Amino acid sequence: MPERIIESFNIKRLDILDENGNEDESLMPSLSDSEIKRIYELLILSRTFDHHALSLQREGRMGTYASILGQEASQIGSAFAIERSDWIFPSFREMGVYITMGYPIHMLFQYWSGDERGMKCPDDLNIFPLCVPVGTQVPHAVGAAMAVKYKKDKAAAICYFGDGGTSKGDFHEGFNMAGVFKLPVVFICQNNQWAISVPREKQTASKTLAQKAFAYGFEGIQVDGNDVFAVYKATKEALDKARDGNGPTFIECFTYRMSDHTTADDATRYRSKEEVEAWKARDPVPRLKLFMEGNGLWTGQYQKEVEEKSRDMIDEAVKMAESIEPQNPKDMFAYTYGKLTSRQLRQMRDF
Amino acid sequence: MSQNSKKLNMVQAINLALKEEMQRDSSVVILGEDVGRDGGVFRVTEDLLELFGDERVIDTPLAESVIVGAAIGMAAYGLKPVAEIQFMGFIYPTIDQIFSHASRIRNRTRGRFTCPMVVRTPYGVGIKAPDLHSESTEALFCHMPGVKVVVPSSPYNAKGLLISSIRDPDPVIFLESTRLYRLIKEDVPEGEYTVPLDKARIVQEGKDVTVIAWGSMLHRTLQAVEEFDAEVIDLMTLSPLDEETIFKSVKKTGRVVIVHEAPKTCGFGAELSATIAEDAMLYLKAPLIRVTGYDIVMPLPKLEDYYMPTVERIKKRIEEAMKY
The missing domain is CATH 3.40.50.920 (Rossmann fold)
Incomplete structure (x- = not known):
């Protein structure tokens, strides 16, 4: 008997908007002018947040922070496709997602300053607290998707992680389960090329991350993660597919972490200036600006207004975060269990 | 409410608790390895697949971490999952999920998300089993605030404690002694009764x-x-x-x-x-x-x-x- 090929696969790559702001019209997602402007404003707002967060950390007013610089298109583009009834399971580098979903910005500063109350998600949103142990949020999204399916809700779960996360067992266990049960979940990997100091090629021998979905029986696609239209389109289609009961999708957003891993890191120890410079040319923000300018949606005056408004919003949020009444030390105990234990009640007498 | 009693062993008593809670509350679901078609390797979930269907009695892939991790997502979404880990010696891959997430999701979100989940697992010496089938590492879980640890000793309290655990708003590690599963029979009332989780x-x-x-x-x-x-x-x-x-x-x-x-x-x-x-x-x-x-x-x-x-x-x- 001759050997036969019994399975083969192809991985699609989606690019819509190039670095010069030229779009592939045949692939453009359906977005109104005002939606495109809104996306641009969210990019600027998130970048302003990031910039302020880094400054606050340097001034000692905020704790260790994981910058999103360079990844804004992946975050805003994907989150712009999410409905408020969907459930979001973020990693620790997802401030653009929180901001796009309308999460109160002062609470984000509050959280990064070391106050748990910042992760008390408002009741009209379903965003899990940002996940610190890498990749361990994947099973949560899978479980939420199982619950969505069981309850026959018209919703999807969406899970964010990075290239490093794809090496974790929970990624593989979660993907496997999502495939087996054809669950309404969308997995978004921001492949930012670096897991702290370990480059993408040392994370996995796979040519793409997207192809990992193939092994679990569902579709994986790579998109230009610095192209907000490509990310939006892929996410929107994947979410619609999930809500329609057609199973999971894995989207690899090919992007770059322009900043250090966190404020506690120094990326110059392990990567070259040339590499960073090369990625600067692919920045997600200027290309959208060029597109908008070419379509009569951008002027210098508009830019000034957007920047001013973003600065005002962030300043206001910082002010709010810093003027919030401090927590009562007793709050440490209050949310361990639904009810305080007798031992906790005794320990609380210290305060 | 019927209060007829039957002589049951612990396997039967736990099965009855699961059955009654699933009848009472459609948000209770079971997931784990071999819990459906096989009724669990100890038959604790026997007949539940036939009664409640495969959306509520879920045979999962052989992957402990995602069994518990998915249960956390289900619980946060509003279900009451009862996850089974086939033997306590196989619970270690789930410790990351239990310690890093189940135990702290209430605290991390100031009560917005909670984890009303039960992880059932057979523990201890008793059935002449292979390596890692006889562990009794309950103290690991007692060390972790945010988790409850329950160990029944008889068919009667197994049923009442499991009902309390399923209804509890927090994650419960529920340890079932393999040696006791069929060792003793005692009167176990049909219908609802609970044994509280804060009383010896x-x-x-x-x-x-x-x-x-x-x-x-x-x-x-x-x-x-x-x-x-x-x-x-x-x-x-x-x-x-x-x-x-x-x-x-x-x-x-x-x-x-x-x-x-x-x-x-x-x-x-x-x-x-x-x-x-x-x-x-x-x-x-x-x-x-x-x-x-x-x-x-x-x-x-x-x-x-x-x-x-x-x-x-x-x-x-x-x-x-x-x-x-």
Whole structure:
């Protein structure tokens, strides 16, 4: 008997908007002018947040922070496709997602300053607290998707992680389960090329991350993660597919972490200036600006207004975060269990 | 509500608790390896697939971390998942999910998301099983705030404790002794009753010595105390601990013997000893005594009988306490 090929696969790559702001019209997602402007404003707002967060950390007013610089298109583009009834399971580098979903910005500063109350998600949103142990949020999204399916809700779960996360067992266990049960979940990997100091090629021998979905029986696609239209389109289609009961999708957003891993890191120890410079040319923000300018949606005056408004919003949020009444030390105990234990009640007498 | 009783063993009692809770509350779902078609390797979930369908009795892929991790997502979404880990020796891959997420999601979100989940797992020596099928590492979970640890000792309390665990708003690790699964039968009422998760049980009253045990060790303890005027406490819930019942008894008897199957070092007996030493030391007439498994890797079946505290060992240590 001759050997036969019994399975083969192809991985699609989606690019819509190039670095010069030229779009592939045949692939453009359906977005109104005002939606495109809104996306641009969210990019600027998130970048302003990031910039302020880094400054606050340097001034000692905020704790260790994981910058999103360079990844804004992946975050805003994907989150712009999410409905408020969907459930979001973020990693620790997802401030653009929180901001796009309308999460109160002062609470984000509050959280990064070391106050748990910042992760008390408002009741009209379903965003899990940002996940610190890498990749361990994947099973949560899978479980939420199982619950969505069981309850026959018209919703999807969406899970964010990075290239490093794809090496974790929970990624593989979660993907496997999502495939087996054809669950309404969308997995978004921001492949930012670096897991702290370990480059993408040392994370996995796979040519793409997207192809990992193939092994679990569902579709994986790579998109230009610095192209907000490509990310939006892929996410929107994947979410619609999930809500329609057609199973999971894995989207690899090919992007770059322009900043250090966190404020506690120094990326110059392990990567070259040339590499960073090369990625600067692919920045997600200027290309959208060029597109908008070419379509009569951008002027210098508009830019000034957007920047001013973003600065005002962030300043206001910082002010709010810093003027919030401090927590009562007793709050440490209050949310361990639904009810305080007798031992906790005794320990609380210290305060 | 029907209160007919039937003589049931622990497997049947747990099965009945699951069945009744699933009938009562459509948000209760079961997931784990072989829990559906096979009814679980110990048949604890037998017939539930036929009764409730594969959306509620879910045979999962062989992957412990995602079983518990998915249960966390389900619980946060509003379901009440009961996850089964086939043996306690296989629970270790789930510790990241339990410690890093289940135990702290309430705190991390200031109550916005919670984790009303039960992780059932058979534990302990008893069925002449292969490596890692006889573990008794309950103390690991007792160390983690935000998690509750429940160990039934009889069919009656297994049913009542499991119902309480399913209804509890927090994650519960529910440990079922494999040795007890079919060892004893007792009257178990049909229909709803609960055994609270914050109360230990005085199994027999006595005035000379307090003997504390739980799960499988309770039965050997009861045999060992026959010649003594001993008060026997079945903790049932290890975390959170019912200190009051212990203190009250210790103040009365002045002598304490703690019996557990797990190794001695950092076993739950250490916590009990320290608790008693801190708050009831002045009532003690004799040193605290622990009768435990040895500080060794759990042996395979040929040696397991030497590992487990025997009735004789327990008796000898009670005699020691009585010398004071």
